[in-house]
Amino acid sequence: MTDPWQAHVDALGQFIRVQRQLAQLSLRELAERARVSNPYLSQIERGLHEPSVRVLKAIANALGLPAETLLAEAGLLEDDDEAAPLATEPAIRADVALSAEQKDALLAVYRSYVASNQR
């Protein structure tokens, strides 16, 4: 396989460029709004660099786009394994309404259920 990342970096760059042109902004204008240098933005648009999360978000804001849009374009949400329906454990772990101890306890209960069902 020929580096699937490069393809994403390319696609992201082209996407940004198109969005910028649709917004009628010059490279320098968008660069200033996003607080990055204009040559760097140029390189990003041409797929020469993968911007950091910070820069990605700044660009999204400057373009008035939701940050997730750029992220999706950057390949963040795509082809990773899709275990969506069975994701109880990750949901518990990521739940901000629970403390670490509560997560542990809840996961322990959950696992014991699953284990007992597999017998």
Added chain:
Amino acid sequence: MTDPWQAHVDALGQFIRVQRQLAQLSLRELAERARVSNPYLSQIERGLHEPSVRVLKAIANALGLPAETLLAEAGLLEDDDEAAPLATEPAIRADVALSAEQKDALLAVYRSYVASNQR
């Protein structure tokens, strides 16, 4: 304001460390799964570095977490909208590994935790 990014980098690191520990993984194990070096993962967890999108996604995959979760934690969605907590309850209800009674019991425990935290 004293660099709001550093706070996010810190929070992201701590979040990853907690998730790793909940998943019962050593630093080296997670590092290998995410295909980053273990010292680097150590530094990320301690907030010394802001990982790139690529690394962030790899870590999310390795932890079995949806990539958006880490992204939200990384401050990607911060200022405008707040991160939507991802739904633990639907995940439990949709889990085919649990019986109806087990779901009820687990949900009861979960709700009692959340309720006690809101007091």
Added chain:
DNA sequence: ACGCACCGCTAGATATAGTTAGCAGTCTCG
């Protein structure tokens, strides 16, 4: 023809992301 204000891009420097090698501590087994 000028000047000049913009456009996007290149080159070379600096800052930070990410690496490999190795250290000190803890635990277990003989």
Added chain:
DNA sequence: CGAGACTGCTAACTATATCTAGCGGTGCGT
């Protein structure tokens, strides 16, 4: 008491993200 297999961490290096300075082109008013 070692020996070996873990744990997380430090140090020093390389790779890449990002900056500053400056180039050549295009269009417009004089």
